[in-house]
Amino acid sequence: MINISSKLPNISNSIFSTMSLLATKYEAINLSQGFPDFDCSPKLIDLVHSHMKKGHNQYAPMAGVQSLRERIAEITENLYAAIYHPDSEITITSGATQAIFSAIASIIRSDDEVICFDPAYDSYAPAVDLCGGIVKTVTLLPDNFTINWDDVKKLFSHKTKLIIVNTPQNPTSRTLTDDDMRQLIKLTNGTDIFIISDEVYDKIVFDNNKHISVSSYPELRERSFVISSFGKMFHMTGWKVGYCLAAKKLTTEFRKIHQYLVFSVNTPIQHALGDFLEDADEYLQLSDFFQGKRDFLTTALNNTPFRVLPSAGSYFLLADYEKISDEDDIAFTKRLVAKHGVAAIPLSVFYKNKIDKHLIRFCFAKKQETLEKAVDCLSSIHIQSR
Structure with a gap:
């Protein structure tokens, strides 16, 4: 036995x-x-079929199809005034959960502490555990699920390595505000603390409000992995395609994990998404x-x-x-x-x-x-x- x-x-x-x-x-x-x-969209399905027929059926580049990464860079700059280089700062992933795991694995070592906000998407803590890290939780305030940033500060120690935020948040549907971002800047300035910003619902924000992305803040951009999902965006969660935006130094470490976890992502779907994103109305x-x-x-x-x-x-x-x-x-x-x-x-x-x-x-x-x-x-x- x-x-x-x-x-x-x-x-x-x-x-x-x-x-x-x-x-x-x-x-x-x-x-x-x-x-x-x-x-x-039937149009998206047709595009996938088209690229299959064109012979785009072998391994994609490890970082992702170039045209898709370029399109993501354009959209991110247009929506959030954030510039990411498609060659060195954008990686296509097998869904957002894989991107989250790869980001955690790229920076968390034994006994590193990670601050999460409860209630939280259920993949964060197990990924931290697998990497030998320690999860510290801040409970979101009742009813409106806002963050008490003083409580966050109280959890800081010399072992604090990462803060994971999620906006719009699953499961509470709350969105982070500019004030939240300013508080995050204040807390992390002058530290070696990284941020993972899970933004898989960034294109689904209500009541004429705009999504506020970590990527829009230069002080946060340099220490953050920003993660999104085409599955959530375009109603095809089973295709498992997402992406990670991160500064060059962070992306270098991210890709070291990514290449041995999945190496590359479905090739014809990447080509199809690159074409599909040319029509901004789709998102x-x-x-x-x-x-x-x-x-x-x-x-x-x-x-x-x-x-x-x-x-x-x-x-x-x-x-x-x-x-x-x-x-x-x-x-x-x-x-x-x-x-x-x-x-x-x-x-x-x-x-x-x-x-x-x-x-x-x-x-x-x-x-x-x-x-x-x-x-x-x-x-x-x-x-x-x-």
Whole structure:
């Protein structure tokens, strides 16, 4: 018998897999995982086919197809007034999660400390653990999920190596402000602390607000890995294509990990994305598109006992169910899918200490008919149904 000493002993099947299986079991509407149930643009699919037929089917350059990196550089400069050289500061990755892992692995060594904000996307902490780092968490303030930067400062030590921020944030849908960026500058100036800015929903910001990117601030740009995702941008999460922006010295270390983790990313898809991005409307219209879905679900849930929290960006909104049940959020979501036919995600799974605030997360990146069916199911919930 071979004994295995797990490197991640506390990790089991994710709640996303659990809820998706329950959704299948009960033939429920799946508003749990963050993926659309509608197709990406037929134009983009045609472009992929075209590049396959042109013979673009072998390994791409390790850093990514040149035309795509050049297009990303142009867009980043136009949107955020940030200049990144396509040859030495932009890397195409196999999705954003791989980019996050590669960035963490490129700088974190044993006992280095990493500051994260709870609730947080669930890939950060395991990646830090695998690299021998230590996660220090700052809990976002109740209700509006803002950051108390004094609490961040209190966690600083001589071992602090990295701060991970996420805007628009998953799962809270909060966006960072210019003041947040100024606070981050103030805290990191004169230090050797790096930043990973997870900006996978940067093209999905609501209410006529603009995405505020770490890349727009020269003081932060030089110490930051900025990560985005075409999967979230163009409704094709299964294609797993993202990218990392970072200063030349950081990119050099990033690519040392990247080349041995995946080496290169799907070639015809990269060529197709480079062509597709020539039409700015394909990404500039995303905020309005998803805001319509957010507004529909928010209005509908406001006619139920759920209390909807503001959603400033991303695919998600949070809802408080305290008027419906005093169950913990995992038990409530399981009952929601079994009894009412809608799958959601309990917020507690995004906290290191599994804090239960009686909040659940709905994904509204769905067809209109899917959202309408979900609303019909949720409308049967009443305050007295405890």
